[in-house]
Amino acid sequence: MRICKNRKASSIYILIFLTAFTLLIDRELQASDSKGVFLTSYTEKHQKAFHMLIPKGWKDEGGMISSGIQWNVVDLVENNIRFRVSSPDGKSFFGWYPRFYFQDPQSFSRSSGGILQPQxxxxxNGCWVYPFLNVAEYVQYIVFGQLAGNEFQNPRIIGNVVHAPELKPFVPQIATRYDYGYVNFECRINGTPMTGRIYSINYDIQGQIWSTVGTFGWVAPQSRRGHDERLMEICIRSFRLNPVWIARAAAAAQQRARQYHQVIQDMQRIDREISRNRAQTKSDIQEEFYKVITEQIETYDSTTGSKQYLPMYNHAYTDGQGNYFLRDYDDGTVPFENASEWRKLKIVNRNE
Incomplete structure (x- = not known):
């Protein structure tokens, strides 16, 4: 399956990127500060997947772990990351957001002949339905709107995307469309005015699936941006993956991709069944609407299996000879001498 093959190739790019992206930060940045900084060596706790420098006394959370979102198929196919380091007072922090796979809603429409129209x-299929987003759109709709929606208050991007040329080498060669760079932004967290920066590298594969190589950045109170920005960029630059873990993770990712190939086939079969059911449901809704506007009911005779449209009443009876009796209230009897020859018809509601 082409998508799975491309996912394996892209996962290798992710590993390469995580090893080397630390060269992306401003090359003029120096690890010194007029007040001095105290950095300590940190090793990722869950898989010993990476090591880096973090400010002494700052608190780490997460690591090379799943996104925590059950449907996220990246957690099944690749190693994901969800990591943050926060200052002692919790107001400044830097880290990495988890990765996701996305699919353009138009791809579902094309592949299903117009039956599937996802929102x-x-x-x-474990993918978020979004059209391809550039860096600014990704930060606006995914980071601000979804991942940090409950944390950042009134976030606002400042200026345009900065297309840092150092990021371009990390765009996968299989990408048919891409965007890379960072945006600066302002927001409030618990009432405190904050400023921050988010980097992202987004790529699309033949209009079928798109993802990010990485989304990471930092946030600090505006009152201490100068010091904390410098400190956090130093730490981001120091990030290094464990080579032993890289080899192990790459092999595991390929194995999981093969397993996912079977899973996605099963999910697609289910989708086709759902599509057929949706088409039938749409037809049933239209049929019920037609009956309402024409003031008719649809009846079913369990004895003969036949259906008949009749004027709109709450109860209907037949003698099986082409004769029908209709009324709104049912007292359990019919006003005929040959009452035993009459039987009640079921009124069909296709929306039930």
């Missing part, structure tokens, strides 16, 4: 933000 933006919906989840199908």
């Amino acid at each position: 933006i933000g919906q989840v199908l």
